[in-house]
Amino acid sequence: MSMTLLAVLVLVPTVVVVTAIFLVLWRERTSVRQSRIAAVSGVVLAAWAIVATVLARRGFFEQSDPNSLPPIGITLALVLLALAACLVVSPSLRRLLTNQRNLILLNLWRLEGIVFLLLMANRQMPALWALPAGTGDVIVAATAPWVAAGVDMPQGRRRAIIFNLFGMADLIVAVGLGIMTNPGPAQVFHTTPTSELVTHFPLALVPTFLVPLAFVLHVISLSQLLGGTWAPQPVASPARSR
Numbered sequence: 001m002s003m004t005l006l007a008v009l010v011l012v013p014t015v016v017v018v019t020a021i022f023l024v025l026w027r028e029r030t031s032v033r034q035s036r037i038a039a040v041s042g043v044v045l046a047a048w049a050i051v052a053t054v055l056a057r058r059g060f061f062e063q064s065d066p067n068s069l070p071p072i073g074i075t076l077a078l079v080l081l082a083l084a085a086c087l088v089v090s091p092s093l094r095r096l097l098t099n100q101r102n103l104i105l106l107n108l109w110r111l112e113g114i115v116f117l118l119l120m121a122n123r124q125m126p127a128l129w130a131l132p133a134g135t136g137d138v139i140v141a142a143t144a145p146w147v148a149a150g151v152d153m154p155q156g157r158r159r160a161i162i163f164n165l166f167g168m169a170d171l172i173v174a175v176g177l178g179i180m181t182n183p184g185p186a187q188v189f190h191t192t193p194t195s196e197l198v199t200h201f202p203l204a205l206v207p208t209f210l211v212p213l214a215f216v217l218h219v220i221s222l223s224q225l226l227g228g229t230w231a232p233q234p235v236a237s238p239a240r241s242r
Contacts (some may be wrong), residue, residue, distance in 0.1 A: 001122050003202075006115070010202040011053070013109045014209060018045045020109075021213070024102045028095075037092045048079075052209045056201035061208060063184045063199060070184050072199055072207050076175065079212040087220070094220075100160060103221040104148040107167060107214060112206065113137025119197070126191035129177045129198075136170030157225055164222040171215050175207060 022042030029035045055061065061071045087094055097103065116134030119125040140163070147163045150156040180188040181195040197203055 001118060001124060006119075007202040009115045010112070010205050013112050014049050014053075014205055017106070017109050017210060017213065018042070018049055020106060021045060024099070024106065025093075025096045028097075028099060028102070031092075034092050034096055037090065038096060041093065041096075049205070049209055052205055053201070056204040056208070059200070061199045061204040063182060063196070066184055068185070070179055070182065070186060070199075072182075072204065073175075073179055073186070075208045076212055079208065080215065083212060083216045087216070097217075097220050098224065100151045100221060100224065101148040103217050104144050104151065104160060104163065106217055107140050107144045109210065110137035110141040110144075110167075110214065112210070113141070124193060125197055126181050126189075126193055126195055128189055128191055129174070129181050129195045132177065133170070133174035136166075136173065140167045140170060161222065161225050164218045164225070168215060168218045168222075171211055171218075175211065178207065 022038065022045065025038035025041055026035075029038050061075065063070055087097075113134035113136065116125060116130040116137070120127050120130035120134065143163060147156075147159050151160050177189075178195050178198050179186045181191050182199065183194055183196060187194075198207060
């Protein structure tokens with residue numbers, strides 16, 4: 001597969017994800033403050049995608065020193081921490097992410113897994129990584145509309161929990177195998193080819209932008225489904241409660 005075609009197949013879903021998340025936040029807003037939070041979130045997501053793209057093009061995520069920690073792994077950890085911090089400090093942002101159907105449907109981008117399978121077929125990525133990562137992503141994307149449509153039905157909550165657990169496991173497996181098949185201190189499997197392509201532009205956008213977003217959305221959805229306190233609701237006044 002040519003790098004030009006691969007760039008299109010990665011950049012287009014990235015733009016779609018940024019747009020989709022902004023539209024979800026914007027549609028769920030109910031106050032001026034939430035409108036501001038939605039707008040700022042959209043700008044931050046777009047800026048993050050642009051920064052990740054620029055860094056990937058400059059080779060920032062490539063493993064230059066075989067004895068150093070993988071830049072992809074470090075970036076992924078830092079991004080997850082940053083996302084968690086934003087959600088912890090902003091109740092308004094959490095309230096904008098309480099629609100289960102939206103959270104589930106945002107996984108449609110994971111049809112990107114087809115690209116991984118095509119790269120495997122072209123012998124550009126190892127089957128040990130591409131087969132589980134690509135197949136898992138396609139399953140998540142294909143089942144997302146069905147799970148979202150029935151989330152309010154009697155068995156819907158159970159299906160959504162399984163969906164989120166499977167989606168999270170798929171991401172963990174993909175990241176883990178990506179690191180273990182990439183040249184560096186954490187390499188366990190010496191495959192031909194290696195997964196080094198995932199550290200180059202444009203594929204580096206997947207683990208540094210799309211994957212942490214998807215993982216956090218799974219966590220948010222699962223937290224709500226399991227009955228945890230996620231977005232505190234304003235207490236109704238006595239006059240309204242009558």
